[in-house]
Amino acid sequence: MSAPLSNIRVLDMSRILAGPWAGQLLGDYGADVVKIERPGVGDDTRQWGPPWLDGVAGGESAYFLSTNRNKRSATVDISNPRGQAVIRDLAATADVLLENYKVGTLKRYGLGPVELCALNPRLIYCSISAFGQSGSRAADPGYDAMIQASAGLMSITGPAGDDPAGPQKVGVAIADIMAGMYATTAVLAALNARAVTGLGQHIDVPLYDSQVAWLANQNMNFLVGGKVPQRMGTGHPNLVPYQAFTTRDGNLMLAVGNDRQFAALAKCIDMPELAGDLRFRRNRDRIANRGELISLLEITLGTQTTAHWLAALGAVGVPAGPINSIDKVLTGSFAEERGLVRQLANTLGQDVPIVSNPVDFSETPVSYRLAPPLLSEHTEEVLREWLGYSQELIAELQEHSAI
Secondary structure (H helix, E strand, C coil): CCCCCCCCEEEEECCCCHHHHHHHHHHHCCCEEEEEECCCCCCHHHHCCCCECCCCCCCCEHHHHCCCCCEEEEECCCCCHHHHHHHHHHHHHCCEEEECCCCCHHHHCCCCHHHHHHHCCCCEEEEEECCCCCCCCCCCCCCHHHHHHHCCHHHHCCCCCCCCCCCCCCCCCHHHHHHHHHHHHHHHHHHHHHHHHCCCEEEEEEHHHHHHHCCHHHHHHHHHHCCCCCCCCCCCCCCCCEEEEECCCCEEEEECCCHHHHHHHHHHCCCHHHHHCCCCCCHHHHHHCHHHHHHHHHHHHCCCCHHHHHHHHHHCCCCEEECCCHHHHHHCHHHHHHCCEEEEECCCCCEEEEECCCCCCCCCCCCCCCCCCCCCCCHHHHHHHHHCCCHHHHHHHHHCCCC
């Protein structure tokens, strides 16, 4: 069967990560995603290397490849009046438009949500920005790292206490990625609303607000308990023991989620008396006496290898896992079993490795149609297919540097 969004056209005018991540997800679900890029330059991340696919600087960067599969690339100069006309024509036939320009930029070119939604009332126009489309900081620029810092994440990430190594940012641009995820779900909700009302709408997704929203239990810990969350290393504010431990030959992550699992852990490490100890019997007790319990576990878990403990803990149903490096994650037997890595051939005949979409539909499978596109690879194709432009008109637009 066809993919779930195979009837949807997406005009992806975004760049870097948050918007392109949303566009890639919609493409995975079958949408026809056209990525609009600046002629001769393209998405900024095309230059964000090394590494490069072909090993040569200026080729396809790994960063760009990570977030632009299942898209076609068309180059349009939106500062050129004729280029603006092309965008209006594309928007008139699109279902969704994604953009993450600085607030006001597209409006200045007559391509803002008011103008394009008037042109196409069914259009779902999704804007992603640092601080939202309105408010005192709307005009401020922002990248992922500063959002992780200013929206609270870095205050709870890194070694505990006064360790000079903290605070730290997450090792991927998680604020961008989560904003892209929120944008995707918002677009899908808006598509459903349009099916009822027949009308599109403007969606405003700020990185800052998205980052704040997904602090989840840490937000509520403060709002309910009144205590400001702090860095705890790998520890958990609401569960104990739930953190990394050093073994005889490495490390493991222990994730005890309830009292039953704690009793199983105590028995597994030959300390069954811990489960009946009033200091540790219930999770609230273990939180109150965190330091004492962690000290006992550190000594015991340090006596055996990681493999030993993973086998023993797994046998009694206690969640624990190794701290794998990314090479082990992507090349191990479980990666092959799950099909985590795939290859897509681009038009140069190069095999492009991609990481699979994690969603598995029973009836409308995720689509893997297109490798991340070469710059401007599909400009003429898109203008013919979406708009019916003649070859003469396309040549004229090229002559005027509009595309």
